[in-house]
Amino acid sequence: MSAASEGPTAAADLVRPAVTDSDPEASRRTGTEVTRATDAGASFRSAFASAPLAMAVVDRDGLVVTANDNFTALFGTAARPPAGQVAAELVDLTSDGRTWHAYREVLRGRRARLRCTRRVKHPDGHAMWVQVTVAPLHEGFQGVLLSVADISARRELQARLRHLQMHDPVTRLPNRTLFFERLTAALESEPEERGSTGRIGLCYLDLDGFKAINDTLGHRVGDRLLAAVAERLTRCADEAGFARAGAPLVARLGGDEFALLVEDSTGTEQLADLAESVLRALRAPFDLSGRRLSVTASVGVVERLAADTTATGLMQAADTTLYWAKADGKDRWTLFDPERNAHRMTRQALASTLRPGIERGEFRLEYQPLVGMADGRLRGVEALVRWDHPQFGILTPNRFIGLAEEDGAIVPLGRWVLATACRQARRWQLEHPAEEPLFVSVNVAVRQVWDSDLVADVDRVLAETGLAPELLQIELTESAVMGSAGRPLQVLQALSAMGVRIAIDDFGTGYSNLAYLSRLPVDVLKLDGSFVRGFQYEGEGAPPNPADEVVVEAMIQLAHRLGLTVTAECVETPAQAERLRRIGCDTGQGWLYSRPVAPDRISGLRARTTSYAVGKP
Incomplete structure (x- = not known):
């Protein structure tokens, strides 16, 4: 007869030891043990029956031996009580491979305990969440104890809390x-x-x-x-x-x-x-x-x-x-757009490495000649900064000056450019004492005027390098100079009082309000290259637009009437140079004379630029 068919006595049988020794002393001891076991069995049955949890005793084969009323209420019916059924199927321990393996290890005595949460079906048809615990019975007991706690209410509360949290x-x-x-x-x-x-x-x-x-x-x-x-x-x-x-x-x-x-x-x-x-x-x-x-x-x-x-x-x-x-x-x-994003990422990479690049000395200067239109002689140079970036190679100012102005790095960069250019101009002067010294023109951003003491910086650099103030020209854009008031105007006036020349860069592209020129300490107008390009022939045999020459000539004459000199940017052909000379332009700058070059090449350009003097092609 199977354990399942023995009814209520099955739980007692699980704790009843066998008597095989015929020795009286052994019989006495065995009798005592039986009495104790019987008492323990009685206690077990009492706790088992009255436990608030659903419990079942499962034999080593995984069959339910006996179950308390709570377990029967959860998993049994009058037609089919839990006893004799496969326990793992009642509480769904077979659907998960890992859980099924652990359960079998407990049955074999190789694992101390298994605890898991399962979703099972109640006999009346509704689903419920239960926490299943499987553990071996104490010494002297056979099989394992399976206990089941209905945690559906807790799970529902957890689900509501998770919904609120999520x-x-x-x-x-x-x-x-x-x-x-x-x-x-x-x-x-x-x-x-x-x-x-x-x-x-x-x-x-x-x-x-x-x-x-x-x-x-x-x-x-x-x-x-x-x-x-x-x-x-x-x-x-x-x-x-x-x-x-x-x-x-x-x-x-x-x-x-x-x-x-x-x-x-x-x-x-x-x-x-x-x-x-x-x-x-x-x-x-x-x-x-x-x-x-x-x-x-x-x-x-x-x-x-x-x-x-x-x-x-x-x-x-x-x-x-x-x-x-x-x-x-x-x-x-x-x-x-990956391409647009790559440009943004490059911009971010440049912005993040700009200040460290200044500290590491990754910047250098090149110089572009400023040539007298009347005699073709080299009068000065404009200092143009380059960034020798370790990742992106040589970068021109249009790639990083805007970034430097945004984050304020233009201030330390501008100081370095000013000091380096003045030091180089003084070196050329000492190397060629018999020749007319070259002036150096340095670009200054508006933020340098506002965020630093530009006048003090210039004064210190001139004192340290020994360069005469009249050999330094400061270039600012037209939009920065026009309408200047307060600090910018004070800076310009102080620099002019020191003897430093002030030039308006890219003139003609901004406000173009010439009335301001009479009230500003400006020495030079640099005509934007768009005016000079208009001097080119539009096609082979086609004459240039005469209106361009009229506008440029009017600006030059007005500048001269105000005591200013004029520099034309982007001069690329001898014909452009000749026409600019004819209408009174003072100096020219562009690829006709030279691209920006390293400082050691400027001395060699002194002689070559004279080939573009008056009357020579």
């Missing part, structure tokens, strides 16, 4: 935490788990002008607007997911930022259609309790192979693209 209370959308959980899972899953495409897409958006609404109408109105936006985004996602395996995940990432995640993207066209539908949905006015509000959105769109990206990489690309959409005018979507 969802935004204002919009009831998944929040940032749940979004990144889903995104990470989608990126880490195998292509066959994601679907047939193995691609992922993201529309990352924020509202244009939401801050103004929030600040003026209050956070309550702002929250209601966010909730209304969430409804429209969800509707867009549902429409996009119609006839597909699933709709995009809509999440609020914080503030007025939202995301629509497409886990099985079919390409950029699908993402573009989704972004367009979002923009159309949000353009319609919102009616909030009689208050009519209008907002738009900017959307950054990223679509790529899931295997080729990470959650961080995808979000960085989306954030960058959203910034582009804002910068391009708002109320639009912009697709991620």
Whole structure:
């Protein structure tokens, strides 16, 4: 007869030792042990029957030997009581390979305990969560004790708490935490788990002008607007997911930022259609309790192979693209462009290495001749800074001066350029004492005037190098000089009083208000190269536009009437040089004479530039 068929006595049988010794003393001891075992068995049966947990004794073969009333209520029926059934099947220990192996190890006495959580079906049909514990019985007992605790209420509470933790209370959308959980899972899953495409897409958006609404109408109105936006985004996602395996995940990432995640993207066209539908949905006015509000959105769109990206990489690309959409005018979507991003990354790399580059001495100066138009002789040079970048090679000023002005690095860089150029000009003077000394022209940014004591810097450098003030020319752009007042004007006046010459660079491209020239301590106008290019022949045999020459001649005559000299930039042909000389231009600068060169080549150019004197081709 099996243990299962022995009924209530089975639990006692599990603790009853066998008597095989005929010795009286042994019999006495055995009798004592039996008495104790019987008492222990009685205690066990009492605890077993009255335990609040569902319990069952399981033999080494995995069959239920006996069970208490709570266990029978959970897993048995009148037609089929638990006794004799396979315990692992009752509590679903076979569906998980790891759990099934651990359970068998406990049955064999090779493992002390197993505890796991399972989802099982109650006899009345409803599902419930239970915590299952399997442990060997104490010494003298056979089999294992299986106990089951119904934790459905706890799991339900945990699920509610998780929902609150993972969802935004204002919009009831998944929040940032749940979004990144889903995104990470989608990126880490195998292509066959994601679907047939193995691609992922993201529309990352924020509202244009939401801050103004929030600040003026209050956070309550702002929250209601966010909730209304969430409804429209969800509707867009549902429409996009119609006839597909699933709709995009809509999440609020914080503030007025939202995301629509497409886990099985079919390409950029699908993402573009989704972004367009979002923009159309949000353009319609919102009616909030009689208050009519209008907002738009900017959307950054990223679509790529899931295997080729990470959650961080995808979000960085989306954030960058959203910034582009804002910068391009708002109320639009912009697709991620690797080329544009590469330019941005290069810009960031340059910005981050600019100051260290100054400290490491990665910058150098080249010099471009300034030639007298009347006699073709070398009068001075303009110092042009170059960055010998360890990663990007030789960079011209247009690649990094703007960055230097943005973060203030232009101040230490400008000091280095000033000191280096003046030191070089003095060296040329000492190397050629019999020749007329060359002046050096140094560009100065507006931020140098505001953020540093430029007058003190110039005074110190001239004193240290021994260069005469009249051999230094400071160049500022026209937009920086015109309308100067306060500190800029004081700086210009102080430099002029020291004997330093002041030149306006790229003249004719900014305000072009010549009336200011009579009130500013300016010595030189440098005509922008666009005027000089107009002197070129438009085609073979076609004459140049005479209006260009009239305008340039008028500016030169006015400058001369004000006591200023004029330098023409971008002189490239002898014909241009001759026409500029004829209308009175004082000096010229451009590739006709020389490209910017290293300082050791300037001495050799002194003789060569005379070949462009009057009357020589």
